[in-house]
Amino acid sequence: MKLDAKIPSGPMAGKWEKRKFEGKLVNPSNKRKYNIIVVGSGLAGGGAAASLGELGYNVDCFCFQDSSRRAHSIAAQGGINAAKNYQNDGDSVYRLFYDTVKGGDFRSREANVHRLAEVSAAIIDQCVAMGVPFAREYGGTLANRSFGGAQVSRTFYARGQTGQQLLLGVYSALSRQIGAGQVRMHPRTEMLDLVVVDGHAKGIVTRDLITGKIESWAADAVVLATGGYGPVFYLSTNAVGNNVTAAYRAHKKGALFANPCYTQIHPTCIPLSGDHQSKLTLMSESLRNDGRIWVPKKQGDTRTPGDIPDAERDYYLERMYPSFGNLAPRDISSRAAKRACDEGRGVGPGRLGVYLDFRDALSRLGDDTIRQRYDNLFDMYERITGENAYNMPMRIYPAIHYTMGGLWVDYDLMSNVPGLYVLGEANFSDHGANRLGASALMQGLADGCFVIPYTIAEYLAGTAPGEVGTDHDEFKKSQNEVSDRIRALLSVNGKRSATSFHRELGLLMWEKCGMARNEAGLKSALEMIPALREEFWENVKVTGSGNDLNSELERAGRVADFLEFGELLVTDAITREESCGGHFREEYQTEEGEAMRDDENFSFVGAWEYTGETPILHKENLEFEEVHLAVRSYK
Amino acid sequence: MILTLRIWRQKHARDKGRFETYEMKGVSPDMSFLEMLDVLSDSLVDRGEDALTFDNDCREGICGMCSLTINGVPHGPDQGGTVCQLHMRRYKEGDTITIEPWRVSPFPVLKDLAVDRSAFDRIIQAGGYITTNAGSAVDANAILVPRADAETAMDAAACIGCGACAASCPNGSAMLFVAAKVSHLAHLPQGAPERAQRVLSMVSQMDQEGFGNCTNHSECEAVCPKEINVSHIAKINREFIRAAVKSIF
Ligand SMILES: Cc1cc2nc3c(=O)[nH]c(=O)nc-3n(C[C@H](O)[C@H](O)[C@H](O)COP(=O)(O)OP(=O)(O)OC[C@H]3O[C@@H](n4cnc5c(N)ncnc54)[C@H](O)[C@@H]3O)c2cc1C
Ligand code: FES
DSSP: OOOOOOOOOOOOHHHHHHHHHHHHOOOHHHHHOOEEEEESHHHHHHHHHHHHHHOOOEEEEOSSSSSSGGGGGGGOOOOOOOOOOOOOOOHHHHHHHHHHHHHHTTSOOHHHHHHHHHHHHHHHHHHHTTOEEEEEOSSBBBOOOOOOSSSOOOOEOOOTTTHHHHHHOOOOHHHHHHTSSSEEEEEEEEEEEEETTTTEEEEEEEEEETTTEEEEEESEEEOOOOOOGGGGGGSSSTTTOOSSSHHHHHHHOOOEEEEETTTEEEEEOOOOOOOOOOOOOOOGGGGGOOEEEEESSSTOOOOOGGOOOGGEEEEEEEEHHHHHHGGGGGHHHHHHHHHHHHHHOOSGGGGOOOOEHHHHHHHHHHHHHHHHHHHHHHHHHHHHSSOOOTTTTTEEEEEEEEEEEEEEOTTTBBBBBEEEEOOOOGBSSSSSTTTOOOOOHHHHHIIIIEEEHHHHHHHEEEEEEEETTTTTTTHHHHHHHHHHHHHHHHOOOOSBBHHHHHHHHHHHHHHHHHBBBBBHHHHHHHHHHHHHHHHHHHHHHOOSOOOSSHHHHHHHHHHHHHHHHHHHHHHHHHHHHOOTTTTBTSSSTTTTTOOOOOHHOOEEEEEOOSSSOOOOOEEEOOOOSSSOOOOOOOO | OOOOEEEOOSTTSSSEEEEEEEEEEOOTTTTHHHHHHHHOOOOHHTOOOOOOOOOOSSSSSSSOOOOOTTTEEEEESSTOOGGGOGGGSSSTOOOOEEEEOOOOOOOOETTEEOOOHHHHHHHHHHOOOOOOOOTTTOOOOGGGGOOOHHHHHHHHHHHHHOOOHHHHHOOOOOOHHHHHHHHHHHHHHGGGGGHHHHHHHHHHHHHHTOOOOOOOOOOOHHOTTTOOTTHHHHHHHHHHHHHHHHHOO
């Protein structure tokens, strides 16, 4: 299979203009004849459904929560980037582009990233027009803050609830289209299969989560915006419902899965407290603007933090990365924390934690300023740990947070299956091997509101509307497969809950394929995962029936997919014999423990084809015209 | 800790439902309330019984999905938090805890502790937005918003749409939810052109959904996990009168 990214020719800064000009259009009166399915109602999916509805297309939008407003985008805290240069501090489209390619450790596609930076400004304009209450200065203009991996202030925010406010903006736009009858919303409906007819994506099969009804939906194009797969590690900062099912089902129907091993660890999460734990809570990275990270210099120091004088503290990020300090990118600060704990200098229960200390900021700026900036985060921390961070430093530890890998897409965000588009965290395209803070929200809205409305027309213009209906055999076949699988899950009647398998898989993934990976560990994971999967299908216990609201059944279906997908993730990690971004192979590091890329052999996107047996690797070579390949240094 | 849990179990929307009592051993103070229910639910599955159904997703107080009434109080005893943020260190050995779904007729129970809140979506669809198509916006800094207004708008916009306000109200009113959206948009210049129509449509939809009238009990403010102030209800009342007067003349 030849992977053609369909990148427009010509200079980088003109590619998107060129693409927009040369792309085919669907004339306004024909748009209503086309049906588009959008799976997902987060920033990417909700944005796409609303924008496509505004253009006059007929849209069906699906989500598994009880309302489109609850998509996981709601949980983003810190902010959204845009190259507005409102601070007059030297920002530009080119700088945002450059920072993102460098931040991604030179494993993203330049043309996509440039477009992302180009449309970023329009996103902020649109959000303000929709009524998003961003933070403002006294003069009434928008306020900014800085985020990890950048030396300019380009992050827009709404207190610590930026994702919520952006998603509610999108939700209101979507609600307007639903009210107008242009979009039909299907909440509590889970996509369980993609239907491909003659090589083209023509619809989906879903399960109504209340009645259990299995249904077919036909369309002229299918857009997946189903978010990330972080919970393959069981514990992560993601909502507990996030899953890989939609993307993985599409993968089984022919869509290539790109770079599954690129997973991001977030450095500032609340450490684990016990076996019962169902998720890890993120403390927004924006805290690193005012908090200083340290561990005791001495191993096994059990003094309370206040008793440890400055001279006996190691502010290791400031020491190792003087120009970025506490704002060093996520992968770098996460590994530094792991190293400190591995050296026996961790703090708190289990010694798996480092301090994030506000003492200096509190004395410099006063309690009120800090309260204004971070009150809800301090509050959240206290609820979970019972500790007050105004009086003592927070304890933090890295956790799985975001997944850069996803379904392979070309410049138009179309997968290798014609008619199947993939947006937001579910695709692989913009963040390379590491995502910079505040760039996922930007990508979700860019893909949904400013890219897909243009690029989907190219495909639709070449397709007669309503060619295939749900009476086609492929729909029946797919429905039968879905029903059989549900029956199979219900009939195992073994001894272990789906959650217990999920927990075991997660622990295994975290230990063998988490913050640091090595060949021996990955090999053992490749033996353990299939064995666990086999046990699952012999010993899982799913109670209840398939004909009503059954959260156990939903969970079991998702865990079953994670048990297959986990193997693909590990296979990708073992194949990539280099360290880059979030993928750190212990064999490939410098003497100081920094990641060592191998540009000669691994400057490619690894896109995997499903075969039922050993997956086949297809490579899209990455070419860098603008940003020079360099060792990513934040010193 | 050992606790006694009285939990509402209901097979489906038409089932009458009843309380079941469970003895819960080994509860750690570090567990969240929902994690405790996970453990209980898992043990039910182990015994071959139906798992416990309760809505939840983000488990950090922002998605608005979790919706439990604990000892008669939506979201339980902690002020300004959702039930997914509640931790078991709030309880002590031997406590009995009663757990029910939201109890308000426009939110029918689907199963056990999960309810149907689509009425809230329909209220927003009736007018809880600003009409602006993607791509049509002016430069963001062309619209200046005084900081105080932006802050007040944000206070109201913090609503997570969980429905605790309606569940706590003796009249089953959704006024705080509707007021939060109306007030958020009324405090911003972008919201001005549709200001009158918005409040009329949303209030009319709220009535159609069967929510009761607001008679200023303020129970809603007390349980709101985002501590949204009833002053927004005063704001919506002014907005409503202003719009109604305008529609007469
Ligand atoms: C705690 C936290 C904080 C974050 N903070 C930031 C931040 O400050 N800045 C930033 O830029 N990024 C942040 N991120 C990342 C960012 O929030 C996400 O990457 C982004 O919101 C993903 O958006 P999305 O639209 O792609 O997917 P999501 O918002 O995850 O939406 C997925 C949608 O797909 C639906 N779905 C999934 N599977 C199915 C199925 N099988 N059938 C039907 N529907 C399905 C879901 O119901 C949902 O509607 C944060 C992430 C986390 C976890
Ligand atoms: S689960 Fe999201 S607010 Fe409680």
